[in-house]
Amino acid sequence: MKRAIRKVAVIGAGSMGSGIAAQFANGGVPVVLLDVAGPEDDRTAPARAGLERQLKAQGFMDPSAAELVSVGSIEDDLDAVADADWIVEAVVEDPVVKRRLFARLDALRKPGAVVSSNTSTIPLAQLTEGASEAFRRDFVITHFFNPPRHMRLMELVAGPDTAPETAALVRDAAETVLGKTVVDCRDTPAFIANRLGCHWMSVAAIEALRHGLTVEQADAMAGAPFGVPRTAIFGLLDLVGIDLVPLVWGSLLGALPAADAHHHHDLTAEPLIRRLIAEGRIGRKAKGGFYRLAPGSKAREALDLATGEYRPQVDATANRDLAALIRQEDAAGRYAWAVLSNSIAYTAAVAGEIADDVAAIDTAMRLGYGWAEGPFALADRVGCAAIADRLAAEGREVPPLLAAAAVEGGFHRRADAGRETRTTTGAWTPVRRPPGVLDLAEMKERGPRFAGNGSASVWDLGDGVACLEFHTKMNAIDQRILATVAEAAERVPAEFRALVLYNDNPRAFSAGANLGYFVERLEAEDFAALERFVEQGQAAFRALKHAAIPVVGAPAGLAVGGGCEVLLHCDAIQAHAETYIGLVELKVGIIPGWRGTAELLLRWGRRSDRPAGPKGTSQAAFGTIAGARITGSALEARTLGYLRPEDGITMGRDRLLGDAKAKALALAEGYRPPCVGSVTLPGPAGREALQAIVRGWRLDGRASPHDELVADWLAGVCCGGSEAGPQTPVDEDTLAALEREALSALIREPATRARIRHMLDTGKPLRN
Known part of the structure; x- marks a missing residue:
């Protein structure tokens, strides 16, 4: 019989642990969230602070989901894990601390309960050192990305002693309950996404300095042409926090052998990085890094990479055709080639170490770093043969995996039986989807x-x-x-x-x-x-x-x-x-006119929780639409x-x-x-009541003159027009005709035209 996750325990209520707990609650699973004990008069304060942090950060999809999370302290309430099906550890990145906690959990957990560690820096073998055979069988690493609600990637690492059914249970629950895309990784430093992502960021930042580019130019060249989010490189470092470079990058470099190419681009050794950290200019959380808002104004400034001082930010653009960009005989082209060639060569060189196939690597970079396509798909787009030939012409090593792709036409292909991708040994293998997963493409x-x-x-x-x-x-x-x-x-x-x-x-x-x-x-x-x-x-x-x-x-x-x-x-x-x-629609000066008002009225008319009384349906639909x-x-x-x-x-x-x-x-x-639907609506009396509400909004400053006009028309539709009444149901086609009448009047209002134009130009509503 298929096992299910009915209760979860999360140990560690920091931003990651509390976010994981919130996502389990979003999926409908009860969670106990534990952290260190607070003061004697409030021992659960640290865990509750994590819960409140997620409420403030909208880690819960609806505030009601927080009701599924109970809090406690590790010192007083660790026995609450006894009936948990999955225990997630998210405490400090210290293997000694984690192993001590695991020993306590092993004594308390029920047989078969999964224990996972949310880490990307400590090998699984080190985490399970000295653990019981039963614990090792039920243990995996589940590396979530922050924020857990929105980041779809979860990297899964199973050890040599992990039971297959343990990994299967975690994979299934992560996909169906948490909404994650699970990528199986090998037990190597930083796994897949951070191993490659940190290298890519290091290369892009250091090569920008070497090529004499501005931060705006580098972000333009290494952003859109590569299919990378708008933060690109320097914006991403600001977002992550420059102060994490010695910690995250330093830890990764320390775990990699000296021969690993990541050491050729050591971001921790860059004088500019060290200076910014020393001066507290560590990114968005310090209101200044490679970009900032000028003190006392909203003008954006950028760091001059040569002087280390700020200047007004300047717009920069790049050729979005990456294949053409890398052929440009200028600093932009040479920089784009440096980023592409180093990133693709490194990825191809270490692929066999970190994953079974290139599809897993592409997925990890798409979902972990927001790339439009992974590095191997990117190489296919630019041309594997072109990349390999240029590397060889420059006297640089061409990794065997890239060389094979150059000869056979890429890393991904369409075959008669469906899509195929390469294993990291170079063979072709069908792309396999988990049961229940369909791909429209x-x-x-x-x-x-x-x-x-x-x-x-x-x-x-x-x-x-x-x-x-x-x-x-x-x-x-x-x-x-x-x-x-x-x-x-x-x-x-x-x-x-x-x-x-x-x-x-x-x-x-x-x-x-x-x-x-x-x-x-x-x-x-x-x-x-x-x-x-x-x-x-x-x-x-x-x-x-x-x-x-x-x-x-x-x-x-x-x-x-x-x-x-x-x-x-x-x-x-x-x-x-x-x-x-x-x-x-009210934000652009009209009402829903494609029968949306009618359909919402029909839905509220069938709901048992609508406001009481003959005007309840009208009030519910009106309130929803007027709130926009x-x-x-x-x-x-x-x-x-x-x-x-x-x-x-x-x-x-x-x-x-x-x-x-x-x-x-x-x-x-x-x-x-x-059948054609109908709903009982209050007619003119209800409209007058709703109009009175709108006039109150206008007097309170919560509605503009045009808001009031649009809401008056909406009230008429929501109450069924002049012929409606408590004993006269209104059908959907009559309501649709009322919508058309309202739209016909509102599109002739100059204020509506101004609202629509303003929304189109700025993306923001106009209050007129």
Whole structure:
């Protein structure tokens, strides 16, 4: 029988330990969080401080999740681990301290309980030195990345004595409960991500000094062209903390043999690094590092690498085509080549030491350091042969793994049976997904799309399930997406049993309607075109809701405005835990007009926890929409009515598509499309009550004149119009007509035009 994790104990309530505890609670698992004892009058104070730290830092997806965490002290409450299925150690990085704790835990834990250490600096063999055979069988290293809620990577290290079922239990729980992508690592210094990431940062920083670049130039060259986050190199050092260089980099260099190439770029020995640490200029936590805000102002300054003094920050750009950039005969090109060649050569040289295959290494760098693609995929993009040939021409060693990839066309390839990747010995091996994990990109490679255009596509997921994918910038909804939605609602039922709405965008399921089109038509005063756009959206979403097959929405990331409205029309939602959803139209001077107001009213009308009385449904929907708030997680979305109690939440992004497909197949059995929905609303009396609330907001300064106007129109829709009343249910089509009436009036308001333009230009709402 499959074992489950029903209770967890976390020892150590620092930022990492408390974050791990919070993530277990986010996954619905009770946790006991222990730390050193506080003063006699409050022995649990250190552990409780860790809990409060996570509440403040939003480590909990919803504050209610914190109720699953109990606190205590190691000295008084260690026996609380006795019934835990998994005990996570996250105390100080001292092997002696850890081994002493492990001895105590071994005497208290129940048979088979997993013990793991969150470390990246101490070898597993050293941690288990002197431990019992039973302890070694149940022990692994689980290296989480900070913050544990948001960083998807977990590196797993099993020892030679670790039982296979122990590693399997941890891997399964980490993926399904914590939402992690687990990468198996070998027991080597810093494992995969930090071994390679620290080397890359050292190379990039030191080569910038050697090539005479500014910090802005280096970050531009080593950032976007490499697919690296905007912090790039010097911004990342500021974020991590320059004071950690002697500790983290020093520890790694001390553990690596003298022949390891990391010693050729020793960041701890750089005079500038030592000077910044000595002067307390250690990054963001000290309000100054390689970048800072000028004292007394918000002007950004950058460090002059030659003088060590600050000057105004200057914008820098780089050729985003990395293959072209490294061929440039200038300082930028030579620097980019130095970073690329050293990083790829080092990764290829140590790959066999740290992992079984190159896919694990690429995954670790993508998820641990936020790279768009891992180092081997990056080499494939630039050209393995080009890299190897240039290394050889410069008289530098070409690692065998890179040489083999240069001859055979890369590190990754598509084969007849699916994707293949190289093992670290150079052989090809199929890419294997854990059970329940689907990859849309792989599904798309298997055959032509069923339908679509330049903005959206319909793909075959197998087993009679289709996938509707948006693929505009931030998946903003335009006319072509709406056309594909309508086409899918009509054509997919003839060929498939169910439909899933999903895309691989790492940031947004959909950021809503295309505001650029709104501005264009508003400035041309082409109100008729916008009214047609609203009607097209309403028709498409209505067709989706009443299609002959079940539709499951599978959002992750932003799902706002129209992106939220399309989800409200799905039979069910399987949301990634990190879904940020909301009807935010009031921020741009309109109300939800693609039947989103109507659908939210229908949902609140069916909820038992809506406010009491005949106006309860209207008040609940009005409050949610008028607040224009984006939820902080899928858990929070349930409290606002965007998700129903029966809608699912998937913790792991890798598993979202598979879970949504499974839900769609379950709904397909005996499916019947929904009837036209209706809801009882209070009519004019309710509208007057809501308008009184809005006038109060205006008097209190919480609403602007245009806020009041938009809210008045919203109140009319939420109360069902002039014909509604306690005995007269209003159907969804009538509510949709009220939405169109409100939109038609609001798009003609100059204040609406100003709001939409301001949002498009600045990304921020205008209060006018």
